[in-house]
Amino acid sequence: MSTSKQRLSRLDSPRREVLAPADAELLQALLDELRPGARIAMVGCDSPGLLQALEEAGHPVLSFTLPEGTGPLEVPAEHEQLRSFHAELVLLGDGWLRAADPAMSLARTLQHASAAEIAVSFYNAASGNTLIAALTGDKALPRFTCCEEQVTRWLATAGLRLQRRQVLQQTSASGLLARGTERALHRLFQQLNPGASAHRLLLWSRPARASERVPERALIPGMLSVVMRNHSLKRLDLIDQAIFSLACQDYTQLEIIMVTQSQDPQAVATLTAILERHQPVGDYTFQVLHRPSDTDIRAQLVNTGLKAARGQYVAVLDDDDVVYPQHYKRLIDVLREGEAAWAISKVRRAYFRTAPNGELYCRGKDELPRSGKFELHQLVRENNITCHSWVVDRARLGRFPVGFAEELSLHEDYAFLLRLAALFRPALVEGTATCEYRMRDDGTNSILFGGNATVQAEKHRAWAASTALINALKRNLQVLLTEHDLEMEAEKVRAAVEDAKREPLEAGQRAVDMLNAPRFVLIDRANLAVKEHLPRAHRAVKLALSSLLR
Structure with a gap:
């Protein structure tokens, strides 16, 4: 009482x-x-x-x-x-x-x-x-x-x-x-x-x-929510390809959350039309969220999508990349078969050039190098995991915050991966690459690839500022490691340092070997013979070559 x-x-x-x-x-x-x-x-x-x-x-x-x-x-x-x-x-x-x-x-x-x-x-x-x-x-x-x-x-x-x-x-x-x-x-x-x-x-x-009043919303078991961020409607052909790649997924319990910052008044209608056009192929559900802005709010776009996501599993796909049909099924299968909270697939890089008529064409592809095991020291050294190569199981994260750092306009996904990997080790999908990271020579990627000198200089300034913030995060990040894990990571670092030391020596030896090759020996002997028997001709040729090199 x-x-x-x-x-x-x-x-x-x-x-x-x-x-x-x-x-x-x-x-x-x-x-x-x-x-x-x-x-x-x-x-x-x-x-x-x-x-x-x-x-x-x-x-x-x-x-x-x-x-x-x-x-x-x-x-x-x-x-x-x-x-x-x-x-x-x-x-x-x-x-x-x-x-x-x-x-x-x-x-x-x-x-x-x-x-x-x-x-x-x-x-x-x-x-x-x-x-x-x-x-x-x-x-x-x-x-x-x-x-x-x-x-x-x-x-x-x-x-x-x-x-x-x-x-x-x-x-x-x-x-x-x-x-x-x-x-x-x-x-x-x-x-x-x-x-x-x-x-x-x-x-x-x-x-x-x-x-x-907003009813408490539980995660939908088995559902995959893919968050797509969009900055403008200037590359609708790439957006169309990205959405089509989602429609072709073998994993069908799928929702797409498109978040756009485009200031075009027709942005929502345009993106909705693309999503509806491919819906009969994939039978996915979708949401289009509008956060118009004239500044780059890439991290905020992802966080807005993640808050709206209903799925147990979440992933992020930039609107200029694509995933292959088996991508999400293989990632989720690995999660269901194991105990990890997130999984990573292999990635294929695709290099695009701009044709004279303005169209992009692929000039080649290769696979992003990755060892058979997750190596924390490599991730700490640099971001080697693209944002569309992973899936997170939110049911295994407790109260861990799934979201990107909004104070970063670059490295925002890297900061999230560092926080995630510090406490949760990922599972790896074996076999061939299941997604494609597209790199264009017109400078429209945020990475340091492509573009003219002005674009490159601006990118370098932005990346330098972002790198300083990332380094501050690394200094204060607490990492869960067993003593055995620590020993293994330390051994990998030592091996990497030794490889780096040997590389200049090996490169120098290769140069010596090349100069000792028969064709270079013959050229050197011919040069000495001309210099000895035809000195005037030798000087004339030398002056001509020097003028070409100025």
Whole structure:
């Protein structure tokens, strides 16, 4: 049974309550948001100091303390108290989590304070500090904790819309472990779940209008969502080929999410028409999302598509590349047969030139070199994985954030792969290449290939700036490695260094061998004979050749 006490006077007790440091942060957050004199109902906030401080700040307070295992407002008299109090804010404290059914308790509270804003204060069960305290058996572990995702679900189920998220306490060094070890664990936890950086949270919500209520959407098992990003309608022929390659996939439980930043008013209609034209071949579903922009928002386009994706599996395909019919089936088969969270296929590079009439034609293809095993040190050294060569199984990632770094206009997919590979090793698809990375000589690729001198100079500047950001990410990335894995990676690095040392020597030896070849020996002897017996002719030929080389 819960008990309540209504306090409307500024001071009910001559005794000065002590405000705990953690509650001081909560108090400041409340005072920053509330209007003067706002009426507050506190549910499960076992802090006399906080209650007194709010009263002293001029806020009428109605407080319900909750014995463990009970829910708020279980006594009819309390229902009337809350209803007649007309609270502008209901603050749910840690004690709310003691209820046998917090979701039911929240619903019951809302019945009697339907117009109030709801704020929930709690310690995050997934914070680095909470996890380290639990692992070390520390007595300072908060007694009542909850995962942010669970609280958010309770709010949504109750018909509330999350308005803002405040971090009252960030994770910090606790001294329970050696500083370096604790720092490494904090980084690891935050890479797996960014929410691990928040130790204590305050979530603000209000009743959602019918139009604002978004039902929780579970991933569709087995579905593959392919996100395509599009910048303009200037290369519709390439877009058409990319979509046709998706329509021809052997894996048929497929949705295409096209996200375009084109400012052309007909962009959505044009892209929809292409998708509809190929739909009878592939029987896929599709969405076209429009985010018009005059700047390059390539990472934002992918993230927009990923948020809309419904599939258990996700992939990214640029609108100028293609995938072969067996591509996604082989990737997903490898995932289903194993335990990995993502898989990579082999890639074929296709080199395109621009004909005099402006049309592109393929002048040749080769396979992107790759060893039979995933080698982390190679990925750390440079990005050797194209963005359309992988598929991710989101059901095996937990709270790991699947998304590209929007602060990067280049290397955005590389940053994601570094974060992913640090915690999850991929499976590899054996056999021949199953997708095609198209490189054009007109400079329209973002890579350092093709284009005139001006285009090349601009690309070099952009890549240099992006590389600096990537290097900063690498310096702070925590990697999961067994000692055996570390030894193997170190051996691969040593071998690569030795190969690099030998290469100049081998190249020099090849040059010596070439100069010692019979045809070069004959030419050298002929040159010496002409110089000795026909010096004038030799000088004339030498001057003529020198003028040609200027």
